[in-house]
Amino acid sequence: MSPLTFTIEKKLKNGLGRAGVLETPHGKIETPAFVVVGTKATTKALSPEQVRDLGAEVVLANTYHLYLQPGDRVLQEAGGLHRFMNWQGPTMTDSGGFQAFSLGAAFGTSISKIAKGGKEEESEGGDKGSQEVPIMAKITEDGVTFKSPFNGSEHHFTPERSIEIQHNIGADMIFAFDECTSPHASHSYQKEAMERTHRWAQRSLDAHKKNTEASAKQGLFGIVQGGRFEDLRKESAKVIAGMDFDGFGIGGSFDKEDMYTVVGWVNTILPEEKPRHLLGIGEPADLFGGVENGCDLFDCVAPTRMARNGTLHTSLGRINLFNAKFVNDFTPVEEGCGCYTCTHYTRAYVAHLFRAKEMFAATLASIHNLYFIVHLVKKIRQSILDERFSEYKGEFLKRYYGKIQT
Amino acid sequence: MSPLTFTIEKKLKNGLGRAGVLETPHGKIETPAFVVVGTKATTKALSPEQVRDLGAEVVLANTYHLYLQPGDRVLQEAGGLHRFMNWQGPTMTDSGGFQAFSLGAAFGTSISKIAKGGKEEESEGGDKGSQEVPIMAKITEDGVTFKSPFNGSEHHFTPERSIEIQHNIGADMIFAFDECTSPHASHSYQKEAMERTHRWAQRSLDAHKKNTEASAKQGLFGIVQGGRFEDLRKESAKVIAGMDFDGFGIGGSFDKEDMYTVVGWVNTILPEEKPRHLLGIGEPADLFGGVENGCDLFDCVAPTRMARNGTLHTSLGRINLFNAKFVNDFTPVEEGCGCYTCTHYTRAYVAHLFRAKEMFAATLASIHNLYFIVHLVKKIRQSILDERFSEYKGEFLKRYYGKIQT
Numbered sequence: 113m114s115p116l117t118f119t120i121e122k123k124l125k126n127g128l129g130r131a132g133v134l135e136t137p138h139g140k141i142e143t144p145a146f147v148v149v150g151t152k153a154t155t156k157a158l159s160p161e162q163v164r165d166l167g168a169e170v171v172l173a174n175t176y177h178l179y180l181q182p183g184d185r186v187l188q189e190a191g192g193l194h195r196f197m198n199w200q201g202p203t204m205t206d207s208g209g210f211q212a213f214s215l216g217a218a219f220g221t222s223i224s225k226i227a228k229g230g231k232e233e234e235s236e237g238g239d240k241g242s243q244e245v246p247i248m249a250k251i252t253e254d255g256v257t258f259k260s261p262f263n264g265s266e267h268h269f270t271p272e273r274s275i276e277i278q279h280n281i282g283a284d285m286i287f288a289f290d291e292c293t294s295p296h297a298s299h300s301y302q303k304e305a306m307e308r309t310h311r312w313a314q315r316s317l318d319a320h321k322k323n324t325e326a327s328a329k330q331g332l333f334g335i336v337q338g339g340r341f342e343d344l345r346k347e348s349a350k351v352i353a354g355m356d357f358d359g360f361g362i363g364g365s366f367d368k369e370d371m372y373t374v375v376g377w378v379n380t381i382l383p384e385e386k387p388r389h390l391l392g393i394g395e396p397a398d399l400f401g402g403v404e405n406g407c408d409l410f411d412c413v414a415p416t417r418m419a420r421n422g423t424l425h426t427s428l429g430r431i432n433l434f435n436a437k438f439v440n441d442f443t444p445v446e447e448g449c450g451c452y453t454c455t456h457y458t459r460a461y462v463a464h465l466f467r468a469k470e471m472f473a474a475t476l477a478s479i480h481n482l483y484f485i486v487h488l489v490k491k492i493r494q495s496i497l498d499e500r501f502s503e504y505k506g507e508f509l510k511r512y513y514g515k516i517q518t
Numbered sequence: 519m520s521p522l523t524f525t526i527e528k529k530l531k532n533g534l535g536r537a538g539v540l541e542t543p544h545g546k547i548e549t550p551a552f553v554v555v556g557t558k559a560t561t562k563a564l565s566p567e568q569v570r571d572l573g574a575e576v577v578l579a580n581t582y583h584l585y586l587q588p589g590d591r592v593l594q595e596a597g598g599l600h601r602f603m604n605w606q607g608p609t610m611t612d613s614g615g616f617q618a619f620s621l622g623a624a625f626g627t628s629i630s631k632i633a634k635g636g637k638e639e640e641s642e643g644g645d646k647g648s649q650e651v652p653i654m655a656k657i658t659e660d661g662v663t664f665k666s667p668f669n670g671s672e673h674h675f676t677p678e679r680s681i682e683i684q685h686n687i688g689a690d691m692i693f694a695f696d697e698c699t700s701p702h703a704s705h706s707y708q709k710e711a712m713e714r715t716h717r718w719a720q721r722s723l724d725a726h727k728k729n730t731e732a733s734a735k736q737g738l739f740g741i742v743q744g745g746r747f748e749d750l751r752k753e754s755a756k757v758i759a760g761m762d763f764d765g766f767g768i769g770g771s772f773d774k775e776d777m778y779t780v781v782g783w784v785n786t787i788l789p790e791e792k793p794r795h796l797l798g799i800g801e802p803a804d805l806f807g808g809v810e811n812g813c814d815l816f817d818c819v820a821p822t823r824m825a826r827n828g829t830l831h832t833s834l835g836r837i838n839l840f841n842a843k844f845v846n847d848f849t850p851v852e853e854g855c856g857c858y859t860c861t862h863y864t865r866a867y868v869a870h871l872f873r874a875k876e877m878f879a880a881t882l883a884s885i886h887n888l889y890f891i892v893h894l895v896k897k898i899r900q901s902i903l904d905e906r907f908s909e910y911k912g913e914f915l916k917r918y919y920g921k922i923q924t
Contacts, residue, residue: 153870157877162565182845182870190848190866198862439588442596456604460596464559464588471563471877 114358116285116331118143118387118408122497128379128406131496134387136202136284137329138194141169143387144403144496146394146489147204147411148482152177153187153197155482156416157474160199166451166483167490171199172411175208175277180260180267184280192282203283204411206391207274207316207335210292210363212258212267213249251291253308271315279326287361288316290335295367302339309337310351317355331358333389336378340370349381359387362407372401379406394485396425396512400505403492415485419477422466425484427511433477438463451483452476520764522691522737524549524793524814528903534785534812537902540793542608542690543735544600547575549793550809550902552800552895553610553817554888558583559593559603561888562822563880566605572857572889573896577605578817581614581683586666586673590686598688609689610817612797613680613722613741616698616769618664618673619655657697659714677721685732691795693767694722696741701773708745715743716757723761737764739795742784746776755787765793768813778807785812800891802831802918806911809898821891825883828872831890833917839883844869857889858882 117135124130134141148155148168155163155171163171173193178184190196193203249258255270271289278286290309293302313334320332334357338344352360360382362375375390382388387408393399394412402410415425422433426446431438444454445462453462453476465473488508495504523541530536540547554561554574561569561577569577579599584590596602599609655664661676680695696715699708719740726738740763744750758766766788768781781796788794793814799805800818808816821831828839832852837844850860851868859868859882871879894914901910 152874152876153867154874154876154878159568159878159881177874181874182866186846186866186870189846190864196864196867198867440592440595458596458602460588460592461559461602461604464592468558468560468583468587470558470560471880472560472565474877475565 113328114331115327115329116358116387118359118385120384122499124404124496124501125499126502127404128376129403129496129501130384130406130408131493132387132408134202134408136170136331138200138202138284139169141202141409142490142493143408144399144489144493145169145409146399146486147172147389147409148486149174149411149413149416150197150199151413152181153193155478156420157471157478158482160197162452162475162479163199163482164201166479167486168201168482170202170204170409171197172204172206173197173281173283174211175205175274175281176211176269178205178281179208179277180262184277187282188280194282202285204285204389205278205281205283205287207287207289208269208277209256209274209290210391212256212269213251213292251308253311255289255312256291271312272319275316275319275323275332279320279323279330282326283330285331285333285359286320288313288332288334288357290337290361290363292363293337293339295340295364295370297339299339299341299344302337302341302344306337306339306344306348309335310348313352313355313357317357321356333357333359333361333387335361335363335391336382337363338374339364340367340374342377345374345377346381349378353382357386359389361389361391363391368398371398372405375402375405375407382406396485396488397509399485399489400492400509403489403496404501404505410489412485415481416478419481420474422463422473422477424477425481427508429512429514433459433463433466445480446484449480449483450487451480453480453483519734520737521733521735522764522793524765524791526790528905530810530902530907531905532908533810534782535809535902535907536790536812536814537899538793538814540608540814542576542737544606544608544690545575547608547815548896548899549814550805550895550899551575551815552805552892553578553795553815554892555580555817555819555822556603556605557819558587559599561884562826563877563884564888566603568858568881568885569605569888570607572885573892574607574888576608576610576815577603578610578612579603579687579689580617581611581680581687582617582675584611584687585614585683586668590683593688594686600688608691610691610795611684611687611689611693613693613695614675614683615662615680615696616797618662618675619657619698657714659717661695661718662697677718678725681722681725681729681738685726685729685736688732689736691737691739691765692726694719694738694740694763696743696767696769698769699743699745701746701770701776703745705745705747705750708743708747708750712743712745712750712754715741716754719758719761719763723763727762739763739765739767739793741767741769741797742788743769744780745770746773746780748783751780751783752787755784759788763792765795767795767797769797777804778811781808781811781813788812802891802894803915805891805895806898806915809895809902810907810911816895818891821887822884825887826880828869828879828883830883831887833914835918835920839865839869839872851886852890855886855889856893857886859886859889 120132150171274289334352338348389409390407394414438459441459495501526538556577677695684692740758744754795815796808796813800820844865847865901907
């Protein structure tokens with residue numbers, strides 16, 4: 113019996129989108145929903161009460177980060193993630209694979225992948241060029257070996273180890289161990305990586321089921337890979353759909369233009385009655401596209417990362433509070449916004465805090481941006497229930513992208 | 519008519535201490551009370567609700583900092599400090615003098631004072647030695663000229679200007695412009711500076727009374743100076759007591775051993791019926807000493823600054839959360855403490871946040887330390903009302919200083 117129950121309340125007439133309710137051992141999530149990221153068992157600059165009060169229903173922490181610091185054993189001894197971080201609602205952890213392969217995303221460095229023989233086959237990673245930095249991760253059939261960015265110590269993640277760590281952390285929803293490839297990888301490399309990911313999916317599932325106590329209270333999501341290739345994505349969806357997962361993740365770094373197409377291929381095949389998480393997506397247009405193509409859950413660090421840089425969402429596009437015109441602007445970040453920041457502070461005040469390098473700037477900006485994105489997805493949900501998704505999408509995107517404030 | 523009403527509820531039988539209530543246009547303060555510092559119109563890492571919920575009744579912002587950033591005009595346009603920072607309770611601003619003279623305190627640099635002729639007469643300032651840094655402040659009878667640490671631009675504070683800025687900021691309690699001398703300054707220099715401070719006090723008072731609208735809703739505190747010299751302190755207390763201030767501040771950087779003595783000299787002379795603020799004091803022993811010697815209000819950045827470095831108050835002394843033993847310590851920072859941090863998180867969690875350089879570490883640690891100090895002063899107050907001040911002082915100091923945890 114799955115510890116998760118997913119009920120679809122309404123479907124789009126055109127498209128794969130649906131509104132539903134996902135029940136977890138720590139409460140329900142109305143889907144589609146935006147999952148707030150709390151990488152190291154804290155949503156940066158926010159208290160759990162601030163996260164709850166802005167409307168978030170679920171928090172995703174990162175296995176890789178918590179394994180390295182403070183260690184999954186500490187979370188286990190603490191009584192699990194919920195108690196450790198004082199978040200009473202639903203939680204997720206990713207598998208740790210993405211970060212172990214591409215530390216670049218988290219640590220500002222890039223890595224190269226190494227084929228089995230030790231020869232560099234596929235150059236991967238971040239924006240800064242993979243030539244300048246040491247090779248930090250090695251993939252074999254067994255798993256991935258990587259070095260800690262803290263002290264250079266060597267670590268080895270396998271599907272079994274990832275599941276064990278995620279059991280120790282104790283989130284309501286956990287993910288199978290997978291290999292996240294570059295969108296520019298060749299068909300042959302994508303196929304090889306995908307087939308390995310499928311074998312790792314089965315090993316993850318076996319390890320999960322073996323621990324009957326954990327699998328009774330934690331749901332395991334399998335991850336579909338396959339890059340931008342239709343044959344591979346469809347094959348991956350079929351294979352992963354055929355395994356006894358409690359939900360599904362759609363992984364991979366997408367080129368923007370491919371994303372909706374790829375997601376549509378996959379969700380046409382995945383079983384309708386289980387929840388689907390689109391990993392790492394948080395741009396407004398992509399949330400509409402993801403929902404329309406059948407995704408139920410989304411997570412992304414962008415809203416909080418942008419916030420810490422002073423960039424805030426408004427329904428007319430983004431604004432940056434370092435712009436001089438905001439110094440004397442005594443209106444809220446967005447007129448009519450119901451978030452704590454907009455109902456208590458002016459643009460002038462938040463702009464002052466950013467200039468003064470005050471920590472409370474990050475708090476107020478993060479609250480606003482998360483409220484904006486969480487409530488955007490809530491409104492998308494409501495538009496499905498009200499049978500006006502297309503109208504809402506059209507209106508929102510026209511306002512948001514039609515005029516970019518600077 | 520003063521906008522402040524001060525009522526003494528009970529006095530110590532031995533000593534000058536008293537418990538009272540200070541009513542301001544934004545609510546009452548039960549005294550003695552610890553005033554939480556909010557230098558740049560924010561208590562670092564905390565929301566105003568977090569400040570209120572930890573028990574604080576009053577916040578002190580810094581005139582010098584707000585004048586430079588975002589500018590007092592911005593606060594005036596915003597409707598004043600309360601509205602700007604969303605703090606509905608009582609507020610204070612200092613005069614800006616201390617920071618203008620000794621930027622070292624705020625910016626990690628030291629300054630030298632220059633006598634009227636431009637010759638260096640008195641070496642002042644921070645811990646880092648005054649020889650290595652450029653001279654940044656110049657005192658004349660008119661006021662002080664200093665350079666902005668942001669862009670080197672020159673600024674001039676006079677008593678009249680300080681009061682005007684403080685009127686624009688709009689705090690309930692404001693301070694006369696004074697010169698804060700080094701505890702090591704000679705008798706002749708202290709005398710000269712004190713007499714100038716007295717002339718500046720009168721000019722501050724005149725400027726304040728002239729603005730009838732502001733003086734109807736903001737109370738002005740005069741500041742007693744005079745260094746460590748009994749004759750000067752007593753003279754300063756008499757002169758300042760003779761002016762029509764709404765309350766008094768006791769200024770000066772003290773050598774530890776002098777402080778209680780100096781405060782006692784001053785408070786024996788100051789009129790009993792007005793509140794007395796001891797500037798910049800927040801060490802537990804000094805709070806007992808200050809109360810016992812007749813002070814009603816205290817402020818200090820130490821609790822929050824210590825907190826951001828991972829050092830936390832407990833009734834058995836201080837602990838530092840970077841100590842390895844706290845990684846697996848699943849008890850609260852202090853067993854039995856009623857603060858948000860102790861009732862929701864473990865030492866292990868807060869220690870993890872510090873190691874992970876998460877902003878929420880500063881929030882949780884600041885809440886605890888401020889709760890500890892604010893409630894210590896509340897307990898001191900209660901001990902006066904219950905006629906057991908000496909017993910409480912003895913018990914507390916024995917526990918706190920008897921055993922230093924590391």
